[in-house]
Structures are given as C-alpha cells and as structure tokens.
Amino acid sequence: MSPLPSPADAHPYLRAATAGIRHHARTPTHASPDAPEPADRPHLDTLHAHLTAVHQLLDQLADTTHPQHPAAGRHLATAHTRLWQATAAVHDAFHLLPTASQDSTACRPERLPEGPPVLTICQRHLTAGHTVRRKTTPTDLTRTRTTACQR
Numbered sequence: 838m839s840p841l842p843s844p845a846d847a848h849p850y851l852r853a854a855t856a857g858i859r860h861h862a863r864t865p866t867h868a869s870p871d872a873p874e875p876a877d878r879p880h881l882d883t884l885h886a887h888l889t890a891v892h893q894l895l896d897q898l899a900d901t902t903h904p905q906h907p908a909a910g911r912h913l914a915t916a917h918t919r920l921w922q923a924t925a926a927v928h929d930a931f932h933l934l935p936t937a938s939q940d941s942t943a944c945r946p947e948r949l950p951e952g953p954p955v956l957t958i959c960q961r962h963l964t965a966g967h968t969v970r971r972k973t974t975p976t977d978l979t980r981t982r983t984t985a986c987q988r
Contacts (some may be wrong), residue, residue, distance in 0.1 A: 858887070882958050883929040888924040889965045895920055896968055918977050921969045928962045 895917040903910025969978070 839947055878934050885927045885958050887963050890923055892920045892965055917971055931958055
C-alpha cells in the first residue's frame, strides 16, 4: 500500500489549475495596464468550461461528504448551487458578446468535430443543467442567503 501524500503533494491537478487561473488573472491581457481588454467569447467559453468542471467536482464532493459529515455536505451543496448560478451568468454573458466575425461561428465539421463554439458552450451548459435540475429546486436557485451561518 502506498503512503498517503503530504498536504503539499495532495491534489496536484487542482493546484495547477488554481495556479493557472491566478496567473491569468494577474497577467495583463493588453499592452497597457490602464485599459485592459474586455472579455471576449473564447475567454468566456474557457472560463465556462472551468466553472463547469469545478461544478462537477463540487457535486461529487458534496455527495461523498454528506453521509459522514452532513453539515459539511450541506455547505458543499450550497457552494454547488452558487457555482451553478455563476456558471449560468457566464453562459448568458457569452451570448451577449458579439462574435469576432460571422465566419468564426460557422460550422466546419472538418475543423471542429464537436461543432461550432457557440454550440459547444451550450451543450456543456445543458449537460451541467441536468445535474442541477436533478439535485436542486427552483427555490434553491433563487435563494439569496447562504446556509453558511446556520447551525
């Protein structure tokens, strides 16, 4: 049996993803730091993919944590719901941004076997939405208060 990893070695992929996001947030996307570039569709698509992956991870953690630690499981379930709200907002923002050109969203199966980017984000969002509808109610999704202070 292999020894348990030290806390510094645990979850290396999560640490790498966090470091990548930190680097991206700190690195100016424009030559002039006074006028940063606004978000574009590829940027929001990538962010949506990341949020969806974290959403799936939180779903799994909430499911496995709840039986042994119900209070912690409830907090993770609340985080799961709030992350879905953030993911939905990013998805909505994606559709409000203009496309770079009409050609950029044209379906070219030989270049994009999964379809044009506008459909990829929607397919990802619909897939994640199935999990949300299975585990939450509309009331859960519209609640403004978290359960963090309840004991």
